[in-house]
Amino acid sequence: MTTQSHTPHSATASASSAAEPTEAHTSAASTFHPNVDQAELDKFSALATRWWDPTTEFKPLHEINPLRLAWIIEQIDGGLIGKQVLDVGCGGGILTEAMAKAGAHVKGIDLADKSLKIAKLHSIESGVSVHYESISAEALAEREPGQFDVVTCMEMLEHVPDPSATVRACSQLVKPGGWVFFSTLNRNPKSFLFAIIGAEYVLRLLPRGTHRWQSFIKPSELSEAARLANLTTVCFKGMEYNPFNQRYSLSANTDVNYLMATRK
Ligand code: SAH
Numbered sequence: 001m002t003t004q005s006h007t008p009h010s011a012t013a014s015a016s017s018a019a020e021p022t023e024a025h026t027s028a029a030s031t032f033h034p035n036v037d038q039a040e041l042d043k044f045s046a047l048a049t050r051w052w053d054p055t056t057e058f059k060p061l062h063e064i065n066p067l068r069l070a071w072i073i074e075q076i077d078g079g080l081i082g083k084q085v086l087d088v089g090c091g092g093g094i095l096t097e098a099m100a101k102a103g104a105h106v107k108g109i110d111l112a113d114k115s116l117k118i119a120k121l122h123s124i125e126s127g128v129s130v131h132y133e134s135i136s137a138e139a140l141a142e143r144e145p146g147q148f149d150v151v152t153c154m155e156m157l158e159h160v161p162d163p164s165a166t167v168r169a170c171s172q173l174v175k176p177g178g179w180v181f182f183s184t185l186n187r188n189p190k191s192f193l194f195a196i197i198g199a200e201y202v203l204r205l206l207p208r209g210t211h212r213w214q215s216f217i218k219p220s221e222l223s224e225a226a227r228l229a230n231l232t233t234v235c236f237k238g239m240e241y242n243p244f245n246q247r248y249s250l251s252a253n254t255d256v257n258y259l260m261a262t263r264k
Helices: 038-046 059-075 094-101 113-126 137-143 163-173 189-202 219-228
Strands: 084-088 105-110 130-134 148-154 174-185 232-242 247-251 257-263
Touching (some): 038 113, 059 174, 084 094, 084 163, 094 105, 105 113, 174 219, 219 232
Parallel strands (some): 084 105, 084 148, 105 130, 148 174
Antiparallel strands (some): 174 257, 232 247, 232 257
């Protein structure tokens, strides 16, 4: 597999090199959000109207949602009831709304404005109270440090130029003793086969080009980025897809999709 010869993108890459805006990012708007890949945001904006249609490319997120929500609740003493929660890279609000329904006071942030519009409209329709804002994790961390009991950052790190900067921002946003949850994709030959070839080309669960294998993050890299950001890794959980019964499940296998729980 030729992909193995690619230089892997490290979650612990220095902020200075990885966060440098590329030529495409030198517009006035992105000057304030250096840790943004506009092409990635555009991909999600183009799909925004479909966030809440569980038959579309967002089907996997709808299917894993109850699993990841239950796992998050399991980790936290007293679950999510009454907790101040921030969902970073919330997209259309699939997890954001679910956490609000589970009793949390939730704020969702994203930089794809179309997705946020859909998220807002959907929360009105479903009568769930959620606050949405178009702001980067880094900018919110400057404005409201240490305000949240729980921060979630799911399926988002593999879409930013400098994941370690996002991890640092999440750490700044959570209260001491609070929880930060991440989920992303592991980087190894198996994840290339399953998450790129399998999911995008064979099973067509996701549109081609949804993910770049080079941007996947090994659990060891994510854990190191967390440690450098003063977060303690509590546990990992794998997430697996069974193409035969078309079901997702949580498992000990972190080879492809995985979640990581950390505490400040
Ligand atoms: N967290 C949601 C959506 C995952 S899709 C869920 O798991 O259900 C990835 C999301 O990250 C998209 O909504 C995309 O717009 C967002 N995103 C990508 N780069 C971002 C950035 N730099 N800042 C904020 N959000 C970003």
